[in-house]
Amino acid sequence: MTRKIVFFDIDGTIWNVHNEIPESTAEAIKRLRENGNLVFINTGRTRGYLRRPDLFALGFDGIISGAGTMIEYCSDSICSGNGDIAGRSLDTVVDREINDSNVIYYHRIEPELAEYTVITARQYGFRPILEGKHHLYLEDKEFAADPFGHKVITEMEEDRRNIDDCWGKWEMSKLSCATDSPDREKGLKILEKDYHLQIHNENVCEFVPNGYGKDVGILKLCSLLGTEISDTFAFGDSVNDIAMLKTAGMGIAMGNGSPEAKAAADYVTDIMENGGIMNACKYFGLI
Numbered sequence: 001m002t003r004k005i006v007f008f009d010i011d012g013t014i015w016n017v018h019n020e021i022p023e024s025t026a027e028a029i030k031r032l033r034e035n036g037n038l039v040f041i042n043t044g045r046t047r048g049y050l051r052r053p054d055l056f057a058l059g060f061d062g063i064i065s066g067a068g069t070m071i072e073y074c075s076d077s078i079c080s081g082n083g084d085i086a087g088r089s090l091d092t093v094v095d096r097e098i099n100d101s102n103v104i105y106y107h108r109i110e111p112e113l114a115e116y117t118v119i120t121a122r123q124y125g126f127r128p129i130l131e132g133k134h135h136l137y138l139e140d141k142e143f144a145a146d147p148f149g150h151k152v153i154t155e156m157e158e159d160r161r162n163i164d165d166c167w168g169k170w171e172m173s174k175l176s177c178a179t180d181s182p183d184r185e186k187g188l189k190i191l192e193k194d195y196h197l198q199i200h201n202e203n204v205c206e207f208v209p210n211g212y213g214k215d216v217g218i219l220k221l222c223s224l225l226g227t228e229i230s231d232t233f234a235f236g237d238s239v240n241d242i243a244m245l246k247t248a249g250m251g252i253a254m255g256n257g258s259p260e261a262k263a264a265a266d267y268v269t270d271i272m273e274n275g276g277i278m279n280a281c282k283y284f285g286l287i
Contacts, residue, residue: 004286005225005232006032007042007064007218007244008277010055012237013254014041016272021054024275029058031287033090040064040221042214044198044206044240046131046173047072047098048159049152059093062102066131067198067208067240068217069173071105072098073225098133104224106133109172109209113194117175117207118163124187126177130163130170137161137170146178148204176206198240206240215243233284235269235277237261252280 008014008029015021032039038061043050046066050056062073074094094102109117114130121128129152130137136156143149153160163170180203181187188197188205195207214236222229234241234248237257242264245251253265254276262268269280281287 002231003036003038003227005038005040005222005227006281006286007040007214007232007234007248009214009234009236009238009241009244010041010043010045012256013235013241013272013277014055014058019052019054021058022273022275022277024278025272026058028278028281028287029060032281033059033061035287037286038062038225042217042234042244043067044174044208044214046070046133046136048132048134048136049156051096051155051159053096056094056096059090061093062221063094064214064217064221066107066133066173066212067206067214068212068220069107069209070103070133071217071221071224072102073104073221074099074102105220107173107209107212108133109174111168111170114170114172115168117191117194120190121175121177121187124183124190125181126179126184126187128163129176130172131174131176132171133173134171135159135161137163137166137172139163143178149178174206174208174212176204179203179205200239213243214241215247218244218247233286235280236265237272250284 029039040062041060042064044067047070064071072094074092127142139162196210198206230249232248233250234244235252236245237254239260241261245264251265253262253268255271270276
């Protein structure tokens with residue numbers, strides 16, 4: 001069987017709200033690679049917000065992070081024109097620490113646009129989290145009573161930076177904002193000129209630079225590796241996975257996913273805890 005590339009969202013797909021990974025998921029990823037397939041994370045999180053060792057321990061060939069703004073491919077293999085690979089080592093995987101030699105694409109928001117974005121977001125009452133290659137930037141005072149802000153502060157530890165202390169020096173590829181503001185709609189309308197809005201609810205929105213997305217990451221990677229889109233699978237569960245699910249050769253929504261993700265998918269598998277990933281991989285003959 002022709003080698004496939006399989007893409008995985010993280011939250012709600014690989015792990016649950018407590019960052020717990022089912023054993024069946026770990027086994028499925030292992031067997032996918034043993035069968036000669038490439039396995040990639042495809043996440044809205046930028047690389048600076050991928051930190052947990054148990055995630056990397058699953059063994060991935062690469063990562064599309066920051067909604068397509070950065071692509072890593074870790075391989076000591078040689079790619080042939082038809083997408084097959086020779087000399088591939090299963091021990092060669094991406095790690096928590098970035099190896100710049102594995103970065104095959106990277107987009108950073110230009111400083112002028114970055115400053116305009118932060119100023120505009122605050123003007124309309126938004127509280128921004130700037131997401132970058134190595135760091136996340138936010139102001140403690142803006143998120144003191146915010147559960148998600150507290151989670152970020154706790155998880156990022158020494159790799160978190162204050163926005164104001166680093167003014168104009170941020171290395172950011174996208175941002176998220178708490179949008180619980182009376183001027184929410186006005187602010188979103190202004191910022192959508194430069195960003196694709198991924199609205200999770202009335203209080204949270206992701207801002208991805210125009211021209212990027214999880215779907216764009218898949219297309220760019222396939223172009224770089226000479227792989228047909230028809231030879232790709234994608235697993236996701238949320239609204240920010242819809243474009244990815246529609247773009248992949250086979251889009252698979254988790255049984256615990258949102259109604260919108262399920263409607264966009266080609267196939268709906270079981271919930272995560274019931275072996276959703278493993279069962280779908282078996283159903284499609286990947287393992």
